[in-house]
Amino acid sequence: MNKLAKALLVAGLLTTLSGCVEMVVGSAVVSGFAAADRRTIGAQTEDKAITFKAEARVPKVVGDAGHVNITSYNRRALITGEVRDEAMKRAVEREVAAIEGVTAVSNELEIAGASSLTSRSNDALITTKVMATLVDTKTISSTTFKVVTERGVVYLMGRVSPREGTVAAEAVRSVSGVNKVVKIFDYIAEEEVQALNARSGDKQGGK
Numbered sequence: 001m002n003k004l005a006k007a008l009l010v011a012g013l014l015t016t017l018s019g020c021v022e023m024v025v026g027s028a029v030v031s032g033f034a035a036a037d038r039r040t041i042g043a044q045t046e047d048k049a050i051t052f053k054a055e056a057r058v059p060k061v062v063g064d065a066g067h068v069n070i071t072s073y074n075r076r077a078l079i080t081g082e083v084r085d086e087a088m089k090r091a092v093e094r095e096v097a098a099i100e101g102v103t104a105v106s107n108e109l110e111i112a113g114a115s116s117l118t119s120r121s122n123d124a125l126i127t128t129k130v131m132a133t134l135v136d137t138k139t140i141s142s143t144t145f146k147v148v149t150e151r152g153v154v155y156l157m158g159r160v161s162p163r164e165g166t167v168a169a170e171a172v173r174s175v176s177g178v179n180k181v182v183k184i185f186d187y188i189a190e191e192e193v194q195a196l197n198a199r200s201g202d203k204q205g206g207k
Contacts, residue, residue, distance in 0.1 A: 001068065005136045036143040036200045038159040038188075039074050047072040053099050061091050067114035068092060071148050073157040074186050076104040082112040106184050115151060119134040123149040126177045128199040130154055140164045141197060152179035161190045 013036040036045060054077065062068055078097050083089050086202035091109045115123075127149045134142035145168060154172055156165070158166035165185045172181050 003069050003094070011097065038144055043074050043106060046075055050075065050077060050099055050101050054096050057095050057099070058089055058095075061095050062088060066092075066109075068109065069148070069150065070096060071146065071157070072102070072159045073146050074159060074183075075100050075101055076106065076108045076157070076184065077104070078108065078148060078155055078157065078184055079191065080108045080148060080155065082110045083112060087132050106155075108153075108182065110151070119151060120152050122177065123151065126152065126154065126175065129175050130172050133171050133175050134168060139169060153182060154178050154180070155184055157184045157190050158159070159186045161193045162187055163190060164193065 039047070050072040051070055054072070055065070058068050058070065058174050062070060062083060066081060066088060068079065068081040068083065071078040071080070077099070079092060079096060083092060089107065089109045089111065092109060093105055096102060097105045127147050130149070131142070134140070134145055134147075140160075141164075144158050148155040148157070154175075156168055156172065158165075160168070165183055165187065168182045169183055172178060
């Protein structure tokens with residue numbers, strides 16, 4: 001079974017399991033098993049609340065003058081998409097930073113017209129291929145990574161060791177269609193990774 005077929009099969013199976021997969025509005029697509037999530041339950045809950053609040057507030061700032069996606073992981077908010085000008089980019093960042101629980105903001109907005117449906121569909125396909133590649137990378141645990149793709153740029157989020165982050169980024173760079181890889185990680189020690197893997201029953205990371 002090739003990588004793309006494997007990822008599509010996995011995605012199809014996961015969507016039948018309540019609470020296992022989270023999909024973000026727009027071209028941002030994310031995945032992960034809740035059981036293997038390295039965030040605390042509190043952080044997972046806050047991330048959902050942050051995303052919900054941001055999706056309610058940001059459209060009031062942007063209106064029809066942009067296309068913005070918000071992804072929160074471990075209370076770090078990633079902002080991707082396109083806005084009209086620098087003033088709007090900063091206004092969006094201020095709005096997101098003001099949300100209760102947000103500890104850091106990575107503002108990756110581009111000053112450009114809103115991306116096309118074709119571009120967003122291509123981003124979704126790239127994300128699927130990235131997910132498959134991470135599954136096939138046996139020395140890391142694919143379920144600990146959150147993947148967001150925007151205009152061919154892949155953003156990797158997660159609580160990972162420096163080794164895991166480097167291995168994942170190198171693997172993703174080889175995926176066709178990927179223009180750039182941006183690492184937005186919360187780094188933890190390799191010892192903590194091993195302890196978390198043992199607790200979740202993960203047989204992949206570091207082995």
